[in-house]
Amino acid sequence: xxxxxxxxxxxxxxxxxxxxxxxxxxxxxxxxxxxxxxxxxxxxxxxxxxxxxxxxxxxxxxxxxxxxxxxxxxxxxxxxxxxxxxxxxxxxxxxxxxxxxxxxxxxxxxxxxxxxxxxxxxxxxxxxxxxxxxxxxxxxxxxxxxxxxxxxxxxxxxxxxxxxxxxxxxxxxxxxxxxxxxxxxxxxxxxxxxxxxxxxxxxxxxxxxxxxxxxxxxxxxxxxxxxxxxxxxxxxxxxxxxxxxxxxxxxxxxxxxxxxxxxxxxxxxxxxxxxxxxxxxxxxxxxxxxxxxxxxxxxxxxxxxxxxxxxxxxxxxxxxxxxxxxxxxxxxxxxxxxxxxxxxxxxxxxxxxxxxxxxxxxxxxxxxxxxxxxxxxxxxxxxxxxxxxxxxxxxxxxxxxxxxxxxxxxxxxxxxxxxxxxxxxxxxxxxxxxxxxxxxxxxxxxxxxxxxxxxxxxxxxxxxxxxxxxxxxxxxxxxxxxxxxxxxxxxxxxxxxxxxxxxxxxxxxxxx
Amino acid sequence: xxxxxxxxxxxxxxxxxxxxxxxxxxxxxxxxxxxxxxxxxxxxxxxxxxxxxxxxxxxxxxxxxxxxxxxxxxxxxxxxxxxxxxxxxxxxxxxxxxxxxxxxxxxxxxxxxxxxxxxxxxxxxxxxxxxxxxxxxxxxxxxxxxxxxxxxxxxxxxxxxxxxxxxxxxxxxxxxxxxxxxxxxxxxxxxxxxxxxxxxxxxxxxxxxxxxxxxxxxxxxxxxxxxxxxxxxxxxxxxxxxxxxxxxxxxxxxxxxxxxxxxxxxxxxxxxxxxxxxxxxxxxxxxxxxxxxxxxxxxxxxxxxxxxxxxxxxxxxxxxxxxxxxxxxxxxxxxxxxxxxxxxxxxxxxxxxxxxxxxxxxxxxxxxxxxxxxxxxxxxxxxxxxxxxxxxxxxxxxxxxxxxxxxxxxxxxxxxxxxxxxxxxxxxxxxxxxxxxxxxxxxxxxxxxxxxxxxxxxxxxxxxxxxxxxxxxxxxxxxxxxxx
Numbered sequence: 001x002x003x004x005x006x007x008x009x010x011x012x013x014x015x016x017x018x019x020x021x022x023x024x025x026x027x028x029x030x031x032x033x034x035x036x037x038x039x040x041x042x043x044x045x046x047x048x049x050x051x052x053x054x055x056x057x058x059x060x061x062x063x064x065x066x067x068x069x070x071x072x073x074x075x076x077x078x079x080x081x082x083x084x085x086x087x088x089x090x091x092x093x094x095x096x097x098x099x100x101x102x103x104x105x106x107x108x109x110x111x112x113x114x115x116x117x118x119x120x121x122x123x124x125x126x127x128x129x130x131x132x133x134x135x136x137x138x139x140x141x142x143x144x145x146x147x148x149x150x151x152x153x154x155x156x157x158x159x160x161x162x163x164x165x166x167x168x169x170x171x172x173x174x175x176x177x178x179x180x181x182x183x184x185x186x187x188x189x190x191x192x193x194x195x196x197x198x199x200x201x202x203x204x205x206x207x208x209x210x211x212x213x214x215x216x217x218x219x220x221x222x223x224x225x226x227x228x229x230x231x232x233x234x235x236x237x238x239x240x241x242x243x244x245x246x247x248x249x250x251x252x253x254x255x256x257x258x259x260x261x262x263x264x265x266x267x268x269x270x271x272x273x274x275x276x277x278x279x280x281x282x283x284x285x286x287x288x289x290x291x292x293x294x295x296x297x298x299x300x301x302x303x304x305x306x307x308x309x310x311x312x313x314x315x316x317x318x319x320x321x322x323x324x325x326x327x328x329x330x331x332x333x334x335x336x337x338x339x340x341x342x343x344x345x346x347x348x349x350x351x352x353x354x355x356x357x358x359x360x361x362x363x364x365x366x367x368x369x370x371x372x373x374x375x376x377x378x379x380x381x382x383x384x385x386x387x388x389x390x391x392x393x394x395x396x397x398x399x400x401x402x403x404x405x406x407x408x409x410x411x412x413x414x415x416x417x418x419x420x421x422x423x424x425x426x427x428x429x430x431x432x433x434x435x436x437x438x439x440x441x442x443x444x445x446x447x448x449x450x451x452x453x454x455x456x457x458x459x460x461x462x463x464x465x466x467x468x469x470x471x472x473x474x475x476x477x478x479x480x481x482x483x484x485x486x487x488x489x490x491x492x493x494x495x496x497x498x499x500x501x502x503x504x505x506x507x508x509x510x511x512x
Numbered sequence: 513x514x515x516x517x518x519x520x521x522x523x524x525x526x527x528x529x530x531x532x533x534x535x536x537x538x539x540x541x542x543x544x545x546x547x548x549x550x551x552x553x554x555x556x557x558x559x560x561x562x563x564x565x566x567x568x569x570x571x572x573x574x575x576x577x578x579x580x581x582x583x584x585x586x587x588x589x590x591x592x593x594x595x596x597x598x599x600x601x602x603x604x605x606x607x608x609x610x611x612x613x614x615x616x617x618x619x620x621x622x623x624x625x626x627x628x629x630x631x632x633x634x635x636x637x638x639x640x641x642x643x644x645x646x647x648x649x650x651x652x653x654x655x656x657x658x659x660x661x662x663x664x665x666x667x668x669x670x671x672x673x674x675x676x677x678x679x680x681x682x683x684x685x686x687x688x689x690x691x692x693x694x695x696x697x698x699x700x701x702x703x704x705x706x707x708x709x710x711x712x713x714x715x716x717x718x719x720x721x722x723x724x725x726x727x728x729x730x731x732x733x734x735x736x737x738x739x740x741x742x743x744x745x746x747x748x749x750x751x752x753x754x755x756x757x758x759x760x761x762x763x764x765x766x767x768x769x770x771x772x773x774x775x776x777x778x779x780x781x782x783x784x785x786x787x788x789x790x791x792x793x794x795x796x797x798x799x800x801x802x803x804x805x806x807x808x809x810x811x812x813x814x815x816x817x818x819x820x821x822x823x824x825x826x827x828x829x830x831x832x833x834x835x836x837x838x839x840x841x842x843x844x845x846x847x848x849x850x851x852x853x854x855x856x857x858x859x860x861x862x863x864x865x866x867x868x869x870x871x872x873x874x875x876x877x878x879x880x881x882x883x884x885x886x887x888x889x890x891x892x893x894x895x896x897x898x899x900x901x902x903x904x905x906x907x908x909x910x911x912x913x914x915x916x917x918x919x920x921x922x923x924x925x926x927x928x929x930x931x932x933x934x935x936x937x938x939x940x941x942x943x944x945x946x947x948x949x950x951x952x953x954x955x956x957x958x959x960x961x962x963x964x965x966x967x968x969x970x971x972x973x974x975x976x977x978x979x980x981x982x983x984x985x986x987x988x989x990x991x992x993x994x995x996x
Contacts, residue, residue, distance in 0.1 A: 024883075070981040071913075107880075132909075136900040143894055146939065150947040158947055162939065169899070169935055173928040176909070180916040180924075 003052050007064045009076040009127045012045050012086075013120050020116035028108035032101060035112035039093040042119065046090035053083055055470050059478060060129070060192055072132035072189050080471030081256065081326055082126040085249055088333045089122045091457065092245045096238035098450045099341055103237060103348050104152060111152060114144040115238065122246050126253065131179050131189040138250065139172055145243070153234040160227075160234035167227040171217030178210035182262075194262055195482070201265045208266035211259050212273075219251030221311060222281035225304045232300040233353070237344030240296060244303050245337035249329045252310045256322070260314065261479055264486035267315065271488055274315045279408045281308035286415035290422065295343045295353045298423055299336060302379065305412055306332045312409050313394030317487040321397020322476045323469060328390030330468060331378070331461060335387060338375040338454040342368070345447050346427075349440045355423065360432035365442045369428045371451045376424045378458045380417045386461035400490050518580035521587040523568065524561040524595065525635045531557035532628035539621035547621040548610060554624035555606045558631065562599045565592050577994050583703050584642040591639040593841060593991040594768035598634045601760035601848050602627050604965060608859055609753040611959050615866045618664055626663075627757065630656035634765035641776065643692045643702035646769065650688070650733065653762060654681050660757065661750040673749025680732070680742045688729025694722030695777075704776040712780040723778060727788055730773065733766035736826065737795035740819045744803075747815035752868060755811055756855030759818045760848045767822065767844060771829055771837055775995045782832050789830040790923055796823030797927055801934035809870050810858055813937065814851065817896055820934050821847050824898075827927050828911035836914035838992035842984060843907035846973065850895050850904055853969030857889040860958040860966075869953060872941065877950025885958065886945045888966040895973040897938035898931055903977030 019038040023031045054061060063077035078086065096115060104111050121144070124137035142165055150161035183189045186197045199207060217224045228248075232240045260267050282305050289301035306328060313325030345368060346361070347353055362369040378385035381392075391413060399406040432438045443451070461468055519526060535550050535557070542549075568574060569592040577588025606624055613619030629652060636649025658681065662674025696702050698719040699710040711719055732739040747755045778785050800820025807813040825847070828840035860882075861869040879886035895904030908931065915924040958966075972980075 068982070069978045070985045110879075136905070139899065139905075140901040143899060146942075147946060150943060158943060161943070161947070162936070165939055166932060166936060170929070170932045173932060174925060177912060177916060177921070177924045177928055180909075180913045181921070184913075184917055 003054060003061065004048070007076075008045065008049060009062050009078070009123070010064060010074075012042060012049075012090075012123050013076075013127075015045075016042060016116040016119045016123075020113040020120070023109050023113040023116060026109050028105075031109040031112045032097070035097045035116060036094060038116060039090070039097050039119065043090045043094055046087050049078075049083060050087055050471075053080070053471060055080070056474060059475060062127075063129070065129075072130050075129040075133065075190065076124075076127045077129045077192075078127050079475040080473070081253070081475050083471055084326065084330055084468060085126045085246075085253060086123055088249070088330055089119065089126070089246050091453070092241060092333070092337055093119050095337070095341070095450050095454065096241050098446060099241060099344055100236065100238045101446060103344070107151065111148070114148050115242070118144045118148075118242060122242075122250075125250055129191045131183060131191055131194065134191070135172075135176055135179055138254075139169070141247065141250075142168060145239070145247070148239045149231060149235045152236045152239070155234075156230075157234040160230040163227045164231040167224075168217055171224070172214040174210045175214040178207045182207060191257070197262070199263060204263040204266035205269060208259055208263040208270060211254065211263075212270070215251040215254035215259065216277075217251075218254065219248060219307050219311065220304060221251075221277050221308065222285060222304060223277070225281070225285070228304060229297045229300040232303075232340075233294060233296045237340060237347065240340040240344075241337040244299070244340060245333040248303060248307060249333055252307065252314065252325065252329050255311065255314050256326070256479070261482045264483040267483065268317070268486040268488055271315050274311050275402065275405050278308040278312045279405060281305060282312075282409050282412035283415065286412055286419060289419040290415070292419075293354055293356065295355055295423065295427070296340065297353075298355075298419065299339045299343065302416065302419065303332065303336050305416065306336070306379075309391055309394050309409060309412065312398050312405065313390075316394070316397035316401050317480070317483055318397050318400055319476055319480050320393045320400070322479060323472060324390050324393025324395070324397055326390075326472050326476070327386070327461070327465065327468065328394055331386035331390045331458070334454050334458050334461070335375055335378045335385075338371075338451060338458070339379060341447075341450055341454075342372045342375060345443065346440070350436060355426050357434060358427045358437055359430040359434070360428070360437065361440070362428040363432055364438060365440060367443045367448065371443070371448075371455055372428060373424065374455055374458065376420045378462070379420050381413055384459070384462045386458045386465075388462060389465045400492070401488055402491050404491070517578075518585075521568070521574070521578055521580040522585060522639075524564045525632050527564055528557060528561050528628055528632045528635065531560070532625050532632065535621070535628065536625050539625055542621075544620055547619045547623075550621035551606055551610055551624045554628050555603050557628060558599045558603050558606070561631075561635075562596055565595055565599070568592065579641065583705060584645045585636070585639050586641040587639060588994040589987075590768065590772065590837075590841075590991040590994045591635075593987055594638040594764055594844075595635050597764045597845055597848055598631060598638070598761045601764065601852060602631050602757065604852050604856075605753050605757040605760070607961055608756070608856055608965065611962070612751065612753050612859055612868070613664075615862075615868075618666070623660070623663060626656045626660050630660070630757075630762070634761060637765045638768040638772070640769065640772070641704045643696065643704075643707075643777075646773070647685075647689065647692065650769070651685065653765065654685065654733075657681075657758065657762060660754045661746055663754060664751055667751075669749040670751060673746045676742055676749075677746045684729045684732030684739065687725050687732075691722045691725025691727075691729060695719055695726065698722065704773065707777040708779050711778070715781055715784050720784060723781065723784055724788065726773065727770075727785065727792075730766065730770045731792055734763060734770060734822050735815075735819055736792045736822050737799045737819065738792075740796065740799070743819060744807075744812040744815040747818075748809055748811045748870075752811065752855060752859050755814070756852055756859075759814065759851045759855060763818065763822070763851075764844050764848060767825055767829075767840065771840060772995060774829065775832075775837065779996075786830060786832060789826055790920075793823045793826035793830055794923070794926055794930065796820065796826065797930045798823075798933065801930060801937070804934070804937040805940075807937075808872055810861070810872055810875070810941075811870055813872065813941070814854055814858070817854075817934075817938075818851060821851075821896065824908055824911055824927070824931070827923065828914050830923065831911075831914040831918035831920060833914060833918050834989070834992045834996050835917055836911070836992075837995060838985075838988040839907075839910035839914045841988040841991050842910050845984060845988070846895075846903055846907040846977070849969045849972045850892050853888065853966055853973065854892040854896070856962050856965050856969070857885060857892065860885055860962055861954055862956050863953055864955060866956065872944055874951055874953040875941070875944050876948040877952075878945045878954060880950050881952065881955055882957070884963070885954075885966065888970045890942045890945055891970045891973060893938040893941045897935040899935065901975040901978075903973040903975070906978065906981070
């Protein structure tokens, strides 16, 4: 069956599902412990998955298939990219549970059940090998997220939850029609087969647009991003973490898994659209982030800008661009999650997200200030942190295709530095003017143990990215080979210059 | 085919008719105290009829169906599947009724008897292969329904519902009858098969008007837009078990009947009926969704929800293929589970003194006072909205799959986009249940039967429902194949 001889992916979906159902019937403290224990076991399972992943082996590993449902199958299997995203999920989940330990006091059982159910769906989305199974799991995420925002969210949670639900639903339904058409045309809903099926170029245009509608909303790309700031601001801290950390990656994963390899010609045809929207997103949302008064909103807008780098890298059609985009996804998953946790830490103390209410935290919360500084730098893309690797690679890949777009995209890094440093200055530096801020205690052991693993992962990815790039290298290679026939020509027509005679003489002279 | 053979083919209807006549006698002689006994016996009769149905369907000589009474009636997989759904829905409506009526001391043995008569009529409807059988079946069902709607005589709303249903129903019957006579005039026969043969090629104005009128009459029965106006009023006014009944069994019968008329009698006139069905389907989806948004009464909301769902079923029919009809049947089966589940939840909405509550606001914060009931209702709402992984999604999936296969991409795209409007009011109900502060109005725990039914239906529409696909899909496929 696979290298472990048991269906580990089904187990990774069944275990949290079971725990979620049990959580519904437990009291608060028991539910917390069960959720933590389950997510921790899941993390260990994830580590086993990674440790046994055969780099350079077959493209699809841990494959399992059961024809349970007539029209579609329970087909799971992962490649390197899926595995890294599953790792991200199982890594963030225990942290989410930990982050909700004290801040969630009402209906804890239901809360933990919703998160565990979310975990099932996220793993399922990344592991699904059947088109319809993917769709079902992709859409199903709406229900627990709707409840998480609506029940445990902030003051304006009802509006935010409606907006989140309807916006993403509207984006996705047309994709279902496209999928139905694809399956009828290709005669199978098996994703690995579809990846190598050539749809007629005219059909590709429509199919691409239908998928784009879904993934652009999920991603989110400008101008379909307006649900994100609302959802983030209103969601509880752990909800924001999972939203920014994993759910947004589903859009990028969708482009990577479906739009590019299944519709290469259409992807090339719409490259202008992706570039245009992404350029606007990088500049515009960064500027919007600069003037935010609400910390969560600021980070939400910065997410939109970072995701634009992902789309730019993906649609560069070359290895650097796509590998970079995957790394940006992973890095942003860690960094934005950590930043939301940082906001959550001080929100739990002062119950406001308004930036002006803070200031001078570096003097009374030094540990917090250090960790917050690290994540700020990672968000900016400082070398040595994960952000640098991904953004640098994406921009290199993009530069091969279009230097002007790269120029605009690179301003995003400068603007990113501007809004993040400005945020950091206002929160951590300056005088401690507010009495209540002065009284805020530094990080507790629980909070340190939430942030420290992420900090370690961010540094690891920044200093030795090879660990994360090795598993995805083969799959990116396969993808590049698949889409190469449609790859756009770069705008830089490099020519090897004439070797100058003087230099030659000089070289000969030295030899003598 | 001899008369004996014919009687054997209609044995479920014969059995039900005799049973209901006997029960009527019991009710007449024993009076109101026999209500409980008659209910149990009626449920047993329906169970017996279902058994007969299965026996008939599995007899090798009737494998491909058989006609009775000179092609007036046909026993086939399509009819049997529809009838099975109808009987199951009717049994459930019988199970929940006594408790509802007893709280007001108004339960009478006529209720189960009327349900049985309606079931006989519905059985005739779905098996009719002649306009006359169709009309008789339809009227038998309708007349029982009118009485059921006004079952609580002392309640003004119930009487109003019955009267409204009757007047509008009579109008629809008139249109249907007029359409039938026009079609008969041009085709020279009332038999579906003969009509189908005669009316081939270009349709002249006369039979076209006949076709439109027949479809209008049927659209009234399935409460499709633009003949839906009676639905919210009747569902709201009728006693809740009766509303549950209207939303399930007669809906199955009418939708199945419409499919049979369209495919068998007008199968050669696809261009003539297809545009009508497409219009009616989209109009029902959109109006059913928009109309529900402002509703404050949960029964009215569910009425609009049924209009909305009928629109989706008609998309399967609009495809005009065996795949489409099969999808429609599967949708019907899921819909029956969802809608009955929702109505049983409504039945459990009672205040401290056991009086029924119907306003949406009384559901506020239900998840804290009655978590089980809240979870059940939320599952039904998400499922009716067609959000995966709940099983309601599968019905939509199948009908859109059929529409896409038939090359009706614009219909599929508009239909599915309009389903998002519908999602809004379904998630509004979930919002009231889960996000709002408790109103504390619903505190009484439900009855065992009701709770059990809710749990069963919720389980059916939960993701576990997907496991039933390999068993149900061949049945609906066989049902659809028997029409073509």
